[in-house]
Amino acid sequence: MSSHVDFEDEAPSNVAPTTLFGRFMLPDSSEFPCQVVNITTEGATFVTNDVPPVGLDIVAYLEELGRIEARSAGAAPNGFHVTYTMTGARLERLHARIKWLENKRNGNGSENRRHQRYEPRESSSQITLPDGRVYQCEVIDISVSGAGLKVDVMPAMGTYLMLGKMRGRVVRYIENGIAIEFARQLDAQQLQTQLAS
Numbered sequence: 001m002s003s004h005v006d007f008e009d010e011a012p013s014n015v016a017p018t019t020l021f022g023r024f025m026l027p028d029s030s031e032f033p034c035q036v037v038n039i040t041t042e043g044a045t046f047v048t049n050d051v052p053p054v055g056l057d058i059v060a061y062l063e064e065l066g067r068i069e070a071r072s073a074g075a076a077p078n079g080f081h082v083t084y085t086m087t088g089a090r091l092e093r094l095h096a097r098i099k100w101l102e103n104k105r106n107g108n109g110s111e112n113r114r115h116q117r118y119e120p121r122e123s124s125s126q127i128t129l130p131d132g133r134v135y136q137c138e139v140i141d142i143s144v145s146g147a148g149l150k151v152d153v154m155p156a157m158g159t160y161l162m163l164g165k166m167r168g169r170v171v172r173y174i175e176n177g178i179a180i181e182f183a184r185q186l187d188a189q190q191l192q193t194q195l196a197s
Helices: 088-105 186-194
Strands: 018-023 031-037 043-047 057-062 066-076 079-084 126-127 134-142 146-148 162-164 166-174 177-181
Touching: 018 162, 031 057, 043 066, 134 177, 146 166
Parallel strands: none
Antiparallel strands: 018 031, 018 057, 031 043, 043 079, 057 066, 066 079, 126 134, 126 162, 134 146, 146 177, 162 166, 166 177
16 A cells, blocks of 8 residues: 655755755666655655656665665656655654755855864874764864764764764764764864874
8 A cells, every 4th residue: 555645745845956866776676877856854756767666665875865765656757756764863864964955955055164174184084983883984174163074874963973082973964974063172282283184
């Protein structure tokens, strides 16, 4: 059983008015390119020549949103609608990325940066999550109050982590990564160390 979702009736504030490119995979591992439009917190429209049957589970990889899990929910002009099947923290992370996409589209990508940011001389670093997992990352920029990191994982908003020896928390998603705010601001000497090391 499947329910029809009318994406045209979504509140405009829930829509990220942009087109993303990506690909989706069906349960038989066949893979197809697509464009994604009408992205909301409930679902999206995939524009493609390859329309799967209603109710089929798919996995999609979309630029700026990453991996999503969804279910085909009916035909659309030049494609089909999907509804998300993710739940809990994974769905919350997706909603945060959609919100970031809206902000970027509306010209708010810099999001109230309070301090001047610098490009570090040595960008390779690592983050350590609360459960002890360690991931390599690239420091895109850094200031006395935080840093932008290119990283393959998307910790939940508000997660505290360690960037090297500096503690911070995830405050937003950025393209290909996360922005963190340090638990304690760096002083000028600490910042200079980061820029010179």
